[in-house]
Amino acid sequence: MRKIIMLIIICLTIYFGQGMLNMEASTVSMQEQMVVVHSGDTLWNIAARWTDDNEDVREVLYRIQQKNKLSGKAFLQPGQRLIVPIKANNEMLAVR
Numbered sequence: 001m002r003k004i005i006m007l008i009i010i011c012l013t014i015y016f017g018q019g020m021l022n023m024e025a026s027t028v029s030m031q032e033q034m035v036v037v038h039s040g041d042t043l044w045n046i047a048a049r050w051t052d053d054n055e056d057v058r059e060v061l062y063r064i065q066q067k068n069k070l071s072g073k074a075f076l077q078p079g080q081r082l083i084v085p086i087k088a089n090n091e092m093l094a095v096r
Contacts, residue, residue: 029088032067037080043070050086060086 035046047061063085065072076082 030085031088033084033086035082035084037076037078037082039078041076041078043074043076046082046084050084052087055087060084 033050035050037046043061043064044057047064048057051057051060064070064082065074067083067085
């Protein structure tokens with residue numbers, strides 16, 4: 001009975017491990033956009049302006065925080081410049 005359980009565990013490990021190995025790294029290229037903070041801007045609304053249709057605003061928000069070394073409680077100042085890493089998409093750059 002132990003051998004059967006071990007065999008099942010090994011098979012499941014291989015099955016799920018292979019799935020993880022087959023996950024491809026993101027091939028989406030990123031561009032950096034410089035944004036000037038205006039009065040009343042928040043990280044959330046800046047991220048929302050630069051969020052692609054296929055992604056969550058929180059993903060963009062996180063990238064902005066990481067790129068600019070900001071904490072979750074960071075206060076923005078008018079005139080402050082932020083780098084916004086966005087997915088490379090010429091249509092988005094033309095619209096924003």
